[in-house]
Amino acid sequence: xxxxxxxxxTISLVFNIATSQSNITRGSSLxxxxxxxxxxxxxxxxxxxxxxxxxxxALGIYIAQTSQRTVVWTASRDNLPLFNNAxxxxxxxxxxxxxxxxxxxxxxxxxxxxxxxxxxxxxxxxFDSQGTVLWQTFDNPTDTLLAxxxxxxxxxxxxxxSEVDQSIGVFKLAMLPDxxxxxxxxxxxxxxxxxxxxxxxxxxxxxxTLNLDSNGFLYLLQNSTNFITNLTQGGFPSNNTxxxxxxxxxxxxxxxxxxxxxxxxxxxxxWASSNDKCAGKGLCGVNGYCEVMNDDARCRCLPGFEFVNxxxxxxxxxxxxxxxxxxxxxxxxxxxxxxxxNARWEEATYEIPEATTQEDxxxxxLNDCHCEVALFTGSECRLxxxxxxxxxxxxxxxxxxxxxxxxASSNNGSDPSNPWIQIKKARRMGIFVxxxxxxxxxxxxxxxxxxxxxxxxxxxxxxxxDNKNSQLFENVGPRAFSYAELExxxxxxxxxxxRGSFGIVYKGIIKNSMKVVAVKKLKEELAQQRExxxxxxxxxxxxxxxxxxxxxxxxxxxxxxxxECETAIIHCDIKPQxxxxxxxxxxxxxxxxxxxxxxxxxxxxxxxxxxxxxxxAPEWYKNLPxxxxxxxxxxGIVLFEILCCRRSVENNFPVNEAILEEWVYDCYETDELSKxxxxxxxxxxxLDRMVKIGLWCIQEDPALRPSxxxxxxxxxxxxxxxxxxxxxxxxxxxx
Ligand SMILES: *[C@@H]1O[C@H](CO)[C@@H](O)[C@H](O)[C@H]1NC(C)=O
Ligand SMILES: *[C@@H]1O[C@H](CO)[C@@H](O)[C@H](O)[C@H]1NC(C)=O
Ligand SMILES: *[C@@H]1O[C@H](CO)[C@@H](O)[C@H](O)[C@H]1NC(C)=O
Ligand SMILES: *[C@@H]1O[C@H](CO)[C@@H](O)[C@H](O)[C@H]1NC(C)=O
Ligand SMILES: *[C@@H]1O[C@H](CO)[C@@H](O)[C@H](O)[C@H]1NC(C)=O
Ligand SMILES: *[C@@H]1O[C@H](CO)[C@@H](O)[C@H](O)[C@H]1NC(C)=O
Ligand SMILES: *[C@@H]1O[C@H](CO)[C@@H](O)[C@H](O)[C@H]1NC(C)=O
Ligand SMILES: *[C@@H]1O[C@H](CO)[C@@H](O)[C@H](O)[C@H]1NC(C)=O
Ligand SMILES: *[C@@H]1O[C@H](CO)[C@@H](O)[C@H](O)[C@H]1NC(C)=O
Ligand SMILES: *[C@@H]1O[C@H](CO)[C@@H](O)[C@H](O)[C@H]1NC(C)=O
Ligand SMILES: *[C@@H]1O[C@H](CO)[C@@H](O)[C@H](O)[C@H]1NC(C)=O
Numbered sequence: 141x142x143x144x145x146x147x148x149x150t151i152s153l154v155f156n157i158a159t160s161q162s163n164i165t166r167g168s169s170l171x172x173x174x175x176x177x178x179x180x181x182x183x184x185x186x187x188x189x190x191x192x193x194x195x196x197x198a199l200g201i202y203i204a205q206t207s208q209r210t211v212v213w214t215a216s217r218d219n220l221p222l223f224n225n226a227x228x229x230x231x232x233x234x235x236x237x238x239x240x241x242x243x244x245x246x247x248x249x250x251x252x253x254x255x256x257x258x259x260x261x262x263x264x265x266x267f268d269s270q271g272t273v274l275w276q277t278f279d280n281p282t283d284t285l286l287a288x289x290x291x292x293x294x295x296x297x298x299x300x301x302s303e304v305d306q307s308i309g310v311f312k313l314a315m316l317p318d319x320x321x322x323x324x325x326x327x328x329x330x331x332x333x334x335x336x337x338x339x340x341x342x343x344x345x346x347x348x349t350l351n352l353d354s355n356g357f358l359y360l361l362q363n364s365t366n367f368i369t370n371l372t373q374g375g376f377p378s379n380n381t382x383x384x385x386x387x388x389x390x391x392x393x394x395x396x397x398x399x400x401x402x403x404x405x406x407x408x409x410x411w412a413s414s415n416d417k418c419a420g421k422g423l424c425g426v427n428g429y430c431e432v433m434n435d436d437a438r439c440r441c442l443p444g445f446e447f448v449n450x451x452x453x454x455x456x457x458x459x460x461x462x463x464x465x466x467x468x469x470x471x472x473x474x475x476x477x478x479x480x481x482n483a484r485w486e487e488a489t490y491e492i493p494e495a496t497t498q499e500d501x502x503x504x505x506l507n508d509c510h511c512e513v514a515l516f517t518g519s520e521c522r523l524x525x526x527x528x529x530x531x532x533x534x535x536x537x538x539x540x541x542x543x544x545x546x547x548a549s550s551n552n553g554s555d556p557s558n559p560w561i562q563i564k565k566a567r568r569m570g571i572f573v574x575x576x577x578x579x580x581x582x583x584x585x586x587x588x589x590x591x592x593x594x595x596x597x598x599x600x601x602x603x604x605x606d607n608k609n610s611q612l613f614e615n616v617g618p619r620a621f622s623y624a625e626l627e628x629x630x631x632x633x634x635x636x637x638x639r640g641s642f643g644i645v646y647k648g649i650i651k652n653s654m655k656v657v658a659v660k661k662l663k664e665e666l667a668q669q670r671e672x673x674x675x676x677x678x679x680x681x682x683x684x685x686x687x688x689x690x691x692x693x694x695x696x697x698x699x700x701x702x703x704e705c706e707t708a709i710i711h712c713d714i715k716p717q718x719x720x721x722x723x724x725x726x727x728x729x730x731x732x733x734x735x736x737x738x739x740x741x742x743x744x745x746x747x748x749x750x751x752x753x754x755x756x757a758p759e760w761y762k763n764l765p766x767x768x769x770x771x772x773x774x775x776g777i778v779l780f781e782i783l784c785c786r787r788s789v790e791n792n793f794p795v796n797e798a799i800l801e802e803w804v805y806d807c808y809e810t811d812e813l814s815k816x817x818x819x820x821x822x823x824x825x826x827l828d829r830m831v832k833i834g835l836w837c838i839q840e841d842p843a844l845r846p847s848x849x850x851x852x853x854x855x856x857x858x859x860x861x862x863x864x865x866x867x868x869x870x871x872x873x874x875x
Pocket of ligand 3: 340
């Protein structure tokens with residue numbers, strides 16, 4: 141009898157859901173450990189408030205009665221976790237504000253609301269005095285849609301990092317303005333190849349919405365009357381059940397139902413965008429791949445690699461020891477190739493040597509300093525660098541992945557703490573052995589010809605774009621060729637196509653693909669250029685005007701890489717040692733050993749740390765996406781070195797001068813810039829401008845740094861340079 145009454149009570153509560161709401165007045169607040177840590181909806185079904193997350197708290201909306209907390213909305217996902225002394229205030233002027241630590245405020249809504257309300261639909265809304273909605277969580281979804289909520293064109297759901305951390309994770313579901321609903325790896329943009337599910341409704345209109353009804357009906361609507369596609373048929377029980385859809389941590393979009401009569405039961409999955417738990421692209425991060433074991437997705441690493449963070453697979457895998465730089469076989473480093481069958485990954489092939497067997501392919505990679513992995517397809521051997529993105533191992537693929545392994549114990553004969561020394565050594569050896577005086581500039585030749593050849597390839601691709609192999613060419617970036625290869629391709633530099641002021645262009649044919657290419661060889665005078673130890677050179681050679689010229693040249697070089705190449709290139713290692721002076725004292729950027737190619741339209745990438753300490757941007761250390769702005773940062777440091785004729789770090793200098801960027805900043809703050817040039821008679825106005833440009837370039841927030849195009853304009857004096865923001869926060873993190 142008692143249970144019957146209880147049952148009846150629950151039902152009547154549920155009936156009220158649609159209309160009731162609890163009103164929260166201005167001046168109310170919540171805190172994790174305070175008297176009030178949440179506001180409940182009238183029936184008690186949903187709560188808006190603080191809940192524990194990792195080492196602190198998060199603020200959001202959750203189903204209040206489930207045994208496992210089911211979060212449906214999260215505030216401030218970029219700033220998690222919150223401290224235990226955080227408070228949420230519905231302020232007296234009608235704003236909604238999270239107060240953290242010393243004065244750190246996060247405004248959810250600025251001001252002007254009269255009433256706030258946690259509704260039984262799961263929506264938290266702010267109203268003006270007329271009852272008009274000013275802001276609501278339903279318009280600002282995170283990873284979940286509830287019944288009655290819609291995802292409008294241009295909006296995106298982002299998965300969470302993990303079930304217990306609602307920070308933004310690695311997947312997204314976007315309602316595109318062309319009417320298509322698409323799931324992507326969350327890489328900042330939508331590079332070709334990162335989507336893994338779509339509703340196939342491209343072109344159905346600009347105002348298409350994704351909707352969920354209270355009976356579990358999930359569908360795309362073109363306008364108020366026209367259905368485009370029904371993802372579920374709906375018609376599920378609705379009296380004692382609530383439905384929610386979520387882009388889960390594993391990237392799969394699922395529809396769940398919850399039985400209101402027994403909230404200790406977990407939600408059940410009614411529908412999923414995929415039944416393959418490994419479907420989410422990039423689930424295992426770079427250099428990792430997914431396997432289904434006991435009906436669960438598990439990540440594994442490439443042979444010789446291990447998880448960056450075993451608790452967070454999406455951070456990917458890295459070599460199980462720290463040696464990363466290229467080592468030559470002939471320097472006594474033990475290397476071998478390990479194979480991984482049935483592999484496939486996003487290709488960024490830089491070279492396809494002639495190799496018809498797996499053994500030849502392994503050998504080709506072993507003998508190439510740049511090669512870290514190779515994909516042997518049975519007929520082709522495709523060399524690539526790390527990291528590998530979207531690695532998959534599936535029975536349907538017959539390709540063999542070949543991964544270069546270094547054996548750590550064999551650093552004999554060289555200084556293991558400085559792999560760069562070994563690379564330089566290797567190059568010099570090459571010069572000596574081959575007796576070709578041009579080798580020191582071969583890198584320049586290689587880059588240039590690489591780009592030329594790439595362009596030729598793209599052209600070829602366009603002509604044959606109906607060819608079934610076209611996918612391959614789309615993914616090919618600039619490719620480096622050795623001097624010997626170029627010699628072979630051009631049949632010993634035989635057939636001249638033309639002459640320019642810088643060199644002669646020869647016709648060449650790449651044998652295995654029979655592609656005709658143009659190869660430019662730089663002239664003898666240019667060949668006179670030496671690879672200089674920039675630092676020592678800096679002490680004697682350039683006067684002020686030459687130094688400014690040099691800075692502009694370098695910026696132009698970076699501009700070429702970032703914006704003028706067919707495929708944008710992040711150099712990743714801009715530093716004086718990689719800048720060569722040619723016979724005309726023109727600065728040239730060299731050494732693309734670490735460069736990262738970007739897809740068309742891609743602006744950010746995530747990758748393992750590259751570059752050289754002292755020149756690398758802070759985001760490398762923070763696991764943030766890597767953008768072209770890392771080169772801008774490094775350029776800022778190099779610019780200071782050029783201005784001040786010294787290294788970025790000088791341990792023998794007085795402590796306040798040891799770190800160049802700090803010293804520059806101090807001198808800038810105290811208006812003593814002449815100290816920087818050691819009393820040298822330079823144009824004060826130019827010096828001031830140069831320092832300001834450098835300070836802009838080394839801003840901690842990549843978004844604040846100018847693009848290299850803006851840098852060029854500033855250097856050339858065609859635009860004004862605003863006063864750079866305070867660097868205090870940056871400087872404190874450097875110390
Ligand atoms: C809450 O506010 C709304 C709109 O201002 C009002 O219609 C409603 O009656 C209020 N509800 C309660 C329980 O005070
Ligand atoms: C809040 O807590 C953090 C970390 O525990 C602490 O750094 C901060 O000073 C605290 N803020 C206030 C206002 O007490
Ligand atoms: C969209 O098309 C792809 C490829 O044909 C197919 O695999 C997928 O199931 C389709 N998506 C839906 C929601 O039907
Ligand atoms: C889409 O919505 C906008 C704004 O409401 C409206 O102006 C436009 O006519 C709509 N377009 C279509 C094709 O319905
Ligand atoms: C909805 O779209 C259809 C097809 O584009 C159109 O025929 C219909 O008039 C539209 N209805 C409304 C209410 O805009
Ligand atoms: C989708 O569902 C609606 C409502 O039940 C129905 O009118 C429509 O025909 C369905 N469309 C498709 C493509 O199944
Ligand atoms: C659901 O509730 C409606 C009243 O809103 C009632 O007419 C209907 O019989 C109920 N259905 C079930 C299955 O309990
Ligand atoms: C509620 O669900 C739990 C877990 O499934 C089950 O053990 C329990 O018996 C259920 N209680 C009722 C009243 O149905
Ligand atoms: C609900 O799910 C959680 C996490 O998956 C699990 O630990 C728990 O045992 C489940 N509870 C029930 C009653 O099935
Ligand atoms: C790294 O992994 C390889 C292959 O799994 C193994 O042979 C080697 O001992 C590991 N090295 C370290 C330092 O863990
Ligand atoms: C490296 O050198 C050490 C001592 O110089 C020697 O014991 C070791 O065997 C050498 N290792 C290899 C792989 O040659």
